[in-house]
Amino acid sequence: MEGLVDDLMRDVITRVGGVDWCVTEFVRVTRHLLPASAFQRLAPELQQGGRTAAGTPMHVQLLGSDPACLADNAAFACTLGAPVIDLNFGCPAKTVNRSRGGAVLLQEPELLHRIVCAVRAAVPPAIAVTAKMRLGYEHTDLALDCARALAGGGAAQLVVHARTKVDGYRPPAHWEWIARISDAVSVPVYANGEIWSVDDWRRCREVSGVAPMMLGRGLIARPDLARQIRAAQAGLDYGPMAWHALLPEVLLFWHRVRARLPAKYAPGRLKQWLCWLARSYPQAAVLFAEVRAETCAERIDQRLLGASLERSSVELLRDKALAA
Incomplete structure (x- = not known):
């Protein structure tokens, strides 16, 4: 969600509450080790313990295709205070995909595995490496292979946006695929896509079979959606934010x-x-x-x-x- 969920928006959303952790806009990694200023510009929370002003942990997300370069930048981000390194294999933007970043890499499960292995080896053991993926680029044929490649490479959890790159953001999200991916890997799987309301959350949980969710556009449109879901989980009445x-x-x-x-x-x-x-x-x-x-x-x-x-x-x- 480049250009939308910057530190100013993260501050608002996490102060409203209900969010366990948040993720930076992606830090684009190409061929070089980025300077500290590049990380601090997109993740100024690094200078306050890797947390938002509300105290919510912030994960640093990297995007690229070079395993060694991603590994070097991930290790450097950790020295700056990144509490978790997240790898973006879900961005559908044409400009990003043309430069071999984001969802285009879902056509190469072997490369996904090498990237996660390299980053996992470079990052201190106490710091988790996670990944976000879509169901594929043009089709879902490699969805399970990609999920296994990421989990097998050392990803501690997967966020699955339940559409392909070609699907973009067009409804529906195919939550049934999240159930298949969750069955195929041994790490926690988070459902993502088309969760705009508590009713959507309930349907997604029923179809996907997974409890954890990542909220994106739905949380920008309804900043207290995470609080609403928290209340629903606890069986509490909650009046949506006026x-x-x-x-x-x-x-x-x-x-x-x-x-x-x-x-x-x-x-x-x-x-x-x-x-x-x-x-x-x-x-x-x-x-x-x-x-x-x-x-x-x-x-x-x-x-x-x-x-x-x-x-x-x-x-x-x-x-x-x-x-x-």
């Missing part, structure tokens, strides 16, 4: 984006998240429509300030009504 409770997080996110990015680029980052939030919150859809064509960060400041004041006014009226 827009007025989420709005302060949106405002804080925008403030931090404004502080980091040039004014010409900041609006796009906010619009990107609002577009996802609109799947779950009608209020986000309204706000997105209002700022969609806006390129001036200062005018967006004013609109968000107005949204905040509107929220405060509504709460004040509600409190007065309750008091009466």
Whole structure:
């Protein structure tokens, strides 16, 4: 989820709660040992013990195809504080696949095995190496071979996105394949793909037969989805996070984006998240429509300030009504 789940988004999501661990955007590894700044740019949490501000562990994800180079960079990331090394064999982006990264490697199970073996050998024994995969590139013929190659190479767990590269993100996710993969390997398997709600989580668990899940786009669209699932697991009633409770997080996110990015680029980052939030919150859809064509960060400041004041006014009226 390059360009979406950066440290600012990880901070929001993990503060909302319910998340066991999170993963960086992928660190692209080609032919060289990357400098510390390359890791710290994508994973600034390395400078705070490899955890988000909420204390959630953050795994460093690498993407590449050269076993020796990936191994060297993984070992270096560990010296910088990476608590877990994750290997990306799931990215479907054309530019990534053309450079022999991500899902294209699912056509070469032997290479997957060599990569994981090399990284596992280079990383301290106490630090886990994990992997994410799809069901294949063009088809699922090699899905089980790829899973066995990763697990056999030393991956401590697999996250399986239940679609091929060619499938992209088109529904449905083929959760039944996760059950087959889980039966084929001896390491824990996490289900991933098309989990947008607690009902989706229940169906995925029933079809896949696995309990652990990795949430991606569903968690961006519904930041408290992990909390909802936690409550469902415990048999507790939980009222989903209301827009007025989420709005302060949106405002804080925008403030931090404004502080980091040039004014010409900041609006796009906010619009990107609002577009996802609109799947779950009608209020986000309204706000997105209002700022969609806006390129001036200062005018967006004013609109968000107005949204905040509107929220405060509504709460004040509600409190007065309750008091009466």
